[in-house]
Amino acid sequence: MILQALHAELLKLTKNRWSTFWAYGFPPLFTLIGGLIVQFVVRLPAGAEMFNAAAPISSVRDGLATYSGLFLQIVPIAGAAILFAGEYRWETWRAILTRNGRTSIMLAKLLAFVIAAVISIILCGLAGLLVGLVDASQAATIVWPKADNGQIALSLAMSFAGAFLQLMSTAGLVMVIAVLSRAIIAAIVGPFLILSVAEIASIRSRLPDYRDWAPLFPNLASDAIQQVSHSMIGNSGATFSDLARSAFGDADAYAQKLAPLGAAALVFWAVALTTTAIFVFRAQDLSKE
Amino acid sequence: MTAALETSGLGKSFGSGAGAVHALQALDLSIPRGGVFGVLGPNGAGKSTLLRLVLGLIKPSRGSFRLLEQEQTNVSVLRRIGAMIEAPSLYPFLTARDTLTAFARMSGFNEPGREAQVLERVGLTEAAHRRAKTFSMGMRQRLALAAALLHRPELLILDEPTNGLDPAGIQEMRVLIRDLVDKDGVTIILSSHLLDEVEKVCDSVAILDRGKLIASGRVADFTQKSSLFYLEVEPKNVAISIIGNSRPHGAGIAVEIPRTEAPDLIRRLVNANVAITEARWIAQTLEDVFLLRTGAAPPKDGAP
Numbered sequence: 001m002i003l004q005a006l007h008a009e010l011l012k013l014t015k016n017r018w019s020t021f022w023a024y025g026f027p028p029l030f031t032l033i034g035g036l037i038v039q040f041v042v043r044l045p046a047g048a049e050m051f052n053a054a055a056p057i058s059s060v061r062d063g064l065a066t067y068s069g070l071f072l073q074i075v076p077i078a079g080a081a082i083l084f085a086g087e088y089r090w091e092t093w094r095a096i097l098t099r100n101g102r103t104s105i106m107l108a109k110l111l112a113f114v115i116a117a118v119i120s121i122i123l124c125g126l127a128g129l130l131v132g133l134v135d136a137s138q139a140a141t142i143v144w145p146k147a148d149n150g151q152i153a154l155s156l157a158m159s160f161a162g163a164f165l166q167l168m169s170t171a172g173l174v175m176v177i178a179v180l181s182r183a184i185i186a187a188i189v190g191p192f193l194i195l196s197v198a199e200i201a202s203i204r205s206r207l208p209d210y211r212d213w214a215p216l217f218p219n220l221a222s223d224a225i226q227q228v229s230h231s232m233i234g235n236s237g238a239t240f241s242d243l244a245r246s247a248f249g250d251a252d253a254y255a256q257k258l259a260p261l262g263a264a265a266l267v268f269w270a271v272a273l274t275t276t277a278i279f280v281f282r283a284q285d286l287s288k289e
Numbered sequence: 290m291t292a293a294l295e296t297s298g299l300g301k302s303f304g305s306g307a308g309a310v311h312a313l314q315a316l317d318l319s320i321p322r323g324g325v326f327g328v329l330g331p332n333g334a335g336k337s338t339l340l341r342l343v344l345g346l347i348k349p350s351r352g353s354f355r356l357l358e359q360e361q362t363n364v365s366v367l368r369r370i371g372a373m374i375e376a377p378s379l380y381p382f383l384t385a386r387d388t389l390t391a392f393a394r395m396s397g398f399n400e401p402g403r404e405a406q407v408l409e410r411v412g413l414t415e416a417a418h419r420r421a422k423t424f425s426m427g428m429r430q431r432l433a434l435a436a437a438l439l440h441r442p443e444l445l446i447l448d449e450p451t452n453g454l455d456p457a458g459i460q461e462m463r464v465l466i467r468d469l470v471d472k473d474g475v476t477i478i479l480s481s482h483l484l485d486e487v488e489k490v491c492d493s494v495a496i497l498d499r500g501k502l503i504a505s506g507r508v509a510d511f512t513q514k515s516s517l518f519y520l521e522v523e524p525k526n527v528a529i530s531i532i533g534n535s536r537p538h539g540a541g542i543a544v545e546i547p548r549t550e551a552p553d554l555i556r557r558l559v560n561a562n563v564a565i566t567e568a569r570w571i572a573q574t575l576e577d578v579f580l581l582r583t584g585a586a587p588p589k590d591g592a593p
Contacts, residue, residue, distance in 0.1 A: 008394035
């Protein structure tokens with residue numbers, strides 16, 4: 001029954017083109033256009049004296065990490081909100097709950113988000129690749145990682161996984177707020193505010209007494225995974241935020257320690273929040289959507 | 290005859306303590322398979338609550354029900370039902386055809402050409418490729434009905450199905466409902482505030498008021514067996530005090546009594562010096578029954 005519901009959800013996703021574009025298509029476009037603007041407006045006029053080396057693989061990796069910034073999280077949050085709170089908005093629960101089970105429909109919505117998010121992250125990576133190739137065509141030197149193909153692939157996979165897990169924990173948060181609030185706008189504003197507060201609160205984890213809490217902050221967890229991905233191909237210290245680096249000294253060493261815990265925490269958030277949302281939804285009275 | 294729906298002490302309350310709203314109170318009702326069963330009642334009577342309970346959208350506070358002989362409302366039972374509850378609920382960004390495709394996929398129903406068939410049946414073939422957000426209320430109603438019919442349900446639950454339809458549309462809906470019952474063998478539970486509509490299309494009805502079942506039975510039994518006795522009398526207040534359970538009707542008053550009691554009633558009025566200028570039997574409509582049983586004015590057309 002989940003596959004039947006997923007089939008229906010994917011149809012809605014593809015037909016709701018405008019919302020789907022902004023939710024999952026805008027970030028790759030932002031990466032592409034933003035990267036090209038940097039190429040043609042900043043790097044090209046500056047000339048080879050300032051920017052004489054291009055690193056296409058790093059550019060792909062940067063593309064894959066597009067969603068690590070809070071600013072761009074707002075778009076998948078909106079996409080997830082439309083998926084999880086749309087039925088309340090259009091009062092369509094009463095039309096579909098006679099056709100499929102509550103848990104199946106919610107899981108199908110989550111799977112639809114997974115598919116859209118995976119495609120979006122990959123497109124972000126491809127946008128990064130395009131920008132990297134344009135950069136390479138202009139630069140005097142092309143820098144390739146001092147790593148074999150297997151390590152490069154593993155590094156890119158880790159970068160993808162960091163972005164994906166961060167998006168899934170965000171999706172879980174959106175799902176819970178969508179079910180509790182029954183409103184799209186609350187499902188957008190609520191998670192964005194919570195993630196903003198979490199990002200500000202994560203600064204506190206610089207202090208020695210709070211350092212153990214760092215993996216629980218999705219932004220730090222994702223940053224740590226991206227940092228490990230970077231260091232695997234000999235590109236040290238490129239991602240982890242200056243703040244975290246200044247707090248922990250050797251960013252690579254700390255990221256190596258933080259990344260596995262961070263990945264586990266992101267999985268925990270995604271599973272716990274999704275399970276809570278489904279549990280609440282199963283018991284929810286739909287006297288008025 | 291087996292029952293399409295049987296409720297036993299079914300109740301639903303919203304909230305708790307002194308502020309609780311008892312939307313449905315210990316309802317015992319049996320709706321047989323076959324035919325059209327109307328659920329009548331003024332606003333707040335509990336009609337929509339009953340239908341939402343049956344469809345598993347809300348959970349009962351007490352009591353139980355059997356739907357199509359099944360104790361539990363699971364998806365396998367619900368997939369044998371088509372439902373259209375309250376205002377049509379549709380995705381604004383989907384065309385009529387895509388709406389049906391999405392619902393068919395959600396149901397795991399796959400019959401090529403079925404979407405076109407039901408669109409034709411509700412008269413929306415020409416609007417198949419228009420988005421639902423451009424539809425009038427009547428068209429939305431038709432599309433919601435098409436969605437309810439899509440998977441060939443055994444039982445159709447329709448809440449105010451003629452809302453938003455023009456007179457021609459109402460007539461078409463009436464014919465469609467009778468066709469579904471008479472030709473396709475579908476059982477229909479229909480809730481409506483349009484009493485004349487219910488009288489024309491339903492075989493049996495249940496009247497709810499403030500969450501309680503006031504009366505139920507065949508429409509013919511309500512309207513034929515117990516006729517209204519109409520009296521034009523003076524002084525009216527004296528007559529009313531003698532008659533008891535009466536209500537204004539035109540220039541006079543009407544009372545629901547067995548025919549055998551009419552001579553005695555006239556005798557008592559005459560003995561009390563009440564002048565009777567007219568006394569006759571009038572056919573009782575479902576609206577008359579509704580007013581007598583609920584003691585309320587029937588909701589007007591267009592009321593929620």
